Amino acid sequence: MFAERALPIIHGQRQPRLAKPLFPAGRGVGVRGACLAILLLTVGLAPGAARATPEIQTWQAPSGARVLFVAAPDLPMVDVRVVFDAGSARDGERSGLASLTATMLTQGAGDWNADVLAERMENIGAKLDAGADRDMTSVVMRSLTREPALSTAVETLATVLAAPTFAPSDLERIRENRLVALRQDQESPKTVGQKALYRAIFGDHPYAADPAGTAATITAMTREDLTDFHARFYRGANAVVAIVGALDRAGAEALAARVTAGLAAGERPPQLPAVAELTDGTLEAIPFTSSQTTVLAGQPGMRRGDPDYFPLYVGNHILGGSGLVSILMNEIREKRGLSYSTYSYFLPLAQPGPFLMGLQTKNAQSEQAREVLLETLQRFIDQGPTEQELTAAKKNITGGFPLRIASNGDIVQYLAVIGFYGLPLDYLDRFTSRIEAIGAAQIRDAFARRVHPDRLAIVTVGDNSAQASAISDAGE
């Protein structure tokens, strides 16, 4: 029904990276890791507790994998999400390694080539996908719980995790298609800008590199790189298995055991290095043949489990995280009509992920829009939220909580995040009360300590060279 690109067009920006896609399902092409990464971001940002917070059961599988399970008996289906501490932050010099390894999982495993693997799953209506973001590799499976569908799906997932083939001919194909996708990334001002911004924010930290890799690193990747990466990181002790579906505890235990049965125990890799604060503001003006200039600004933000998580989360919700009613949206779109979309977000990772702001506007007014963006941030840091803004934000976050844990697809993502980052099991239960407890002074204090407008990395992508040179001259 949703014929092609004949839209529909959506009124508000979907809150970038926070909203569910309007069109679910379907398979992606090109860099699958990118799609998965976006899904992962949706998680853990906005739970709370109303009635019926899912009851999480947890145990350790024989492989050493940690399992989190929520029974959801209403629909005859199960969602399984296996995550490893094997994100692109573990790539080392070989940028794109985690993502390429994940992509190759479904290209052949055990005795099955890619054709057979795809048929095995699709013959039973099951879905299987894999990808990597900065912190984790995720392998996701959805199946009906009736037999023999479930056994087939579980067997396939287990084999894909434990015994991927990494056939050289498949690697060559995947490599070439990844190179095509990387060139297509260069067509998108937003993607070009985001990659540059991460480099500017994270410097020599592994988070600086894009999970998809670069043309040079992808070209240089060998099969041995992949097999080594798999052998090192696809380990029981390094895995979290999240399960939501129509199973009882015994069924879930059997599933988790089987899925991870082929994984050696191994151990968790060492912690990632700390992220250094920026010492100075930077501006990179990337010339681009486009009608708009994409303006992005950011700096290191916060990590999962950060002591300032809740004040920063609520504060950002008010500043630029609440879609059509955020302060940024009001200043940039509602008052001035400068941009269709504008937003800010913290992306909490194992180490501090970025705090990021953005918009896009026609080239001629990019300077004005950037000024409003930065002034709005500065004013928010100086003044903090009003009581009215804070009350509205709390009502939105807590009142909307039931929506965010309504589906199995939502819950399984929460479970993976809770398990991966070691968040407390009562995280969902306590979320609402922790939101309620935040005061305006706490937000102001947290933003003053944690967000530094004089040390922002700024990237512009557009036909804006004249404006950029005027600014950088003034800055010297």
Add this chain to the structure above:
Amino acid sequence: MQRLMKRRLLAVLFFLLPLATRAAPEVQERRLDNGLRILVKPDHRAPILTSQIWYRIGSSYEHGGITGISHVLEHMMFQGTERFAPNEFSRIVAENGGEENAFTGRDYTAYYENLASDRLEIAFALESDRMRHLTLGEQEFAKELEVVKEERRMRTDDDPQSLTYERFTAVAYDASPYRNPVIGWPGDLEQLRVEDLRDWYRLWYAPNNATLVVAGDVDPEQVFALAEKHFGPLKAETVTPPKTLAEPEQLGEKRLLVKAPAKEPYLLMGYKAPAVADADEPWEPYALEILASILDGGDSARLARELVRGSQIAASTGASYSAFERLPGLFLFDGVPAKGHGIVDLEQALRDQIARLQTEPVDASELERVRTQVIAGKVYEQDALFYQGMQLGQLEALGLDWRLADAYVDNLAAVTPAQIQAVARKYLNPDRLTVAVLDPQPLADDQPARAPQGLGGLTHVR
């Protein structure tokens, strides 16, 4: 092409009968005296609901000179009524923990609020207010029009594949309003006036041109009573749909080249194809949907297996068709060639695939796999309340009966290999074809980008 493929798959997954394992909740239906149709689908899995209002208006109702007006009006629906100031709508929904948005398509414009199940009245109070009492202020219009122009730049002008699709559509159709982009042509946006919107609003935003859909943890009788309270007092409007701009028969293959800054070429091919309302035989649209899945229903389908993996001609490729549109549409193919291959190879490979479908019946196992996926998809879809509401609203907005959903799986399951072959021969015919090729032009970043520069603080920048 991600977009193409995702959307088509969804189309296939959309309208299926429930499995025997679990009966779908009954849909309850009511019509108010003013003509507003209401559909309620109870689903008590979680204490939430989705409230959606679907208007029968979209870009395919627009005439030349005002293209994009339906979408601009949709933006203006958030810009204040006699009772509420601009953006107040969004603020109230947000304070009630709700998610809300709207979208405009060729055949409909829809607004929704997702809320906890005790907040339904908020949605009804606000939606009934803006159905007939929009302010459409001059100042808000001027500002919002700029927002829409930025939206167009972002979605279309600076995205080479989107731009290719827009120009492709304009060539593929000779007369059908589907030739116009939903977001409107730039020149039409320039000349749009708030008076145009006032007329458009009065014509189409009326209870007798809308369907209200509520799905979730609700009691249908209570929903009907609340709807009567809020929407009941609204007056009906005389709604006169525009005369159809019927698409004449195509008289041979059409081709176009789109030159735009890009790194990779892109191929789009579209064959004129009927929708459910205008097919010669009722089974044809269903056979076309199955055909699309045979080609592109997952990684085991023919395009992925044979063009991406087998011959490795395509880096990515997809096929797409939708039976449910108001007017006849297109059966689409798209793709990006793999290394060592060009657009010519890719087009030939796709034509070879079509020829095979025309000469050989599809394998029984392929057909069975598509059916299985369709049935599983129906189960998965029940995990997403919003889409359950959406399928009802969309069918009604297209002027079709929502009960068509009930027959959908049976109609798909009844498709035979011979019928698939027949529609391939009849519709995937070169005389009905339009081919567009994106011809990449240099991007400015082909020169080295500037190195980042330290600024010593951003005082000067701000």
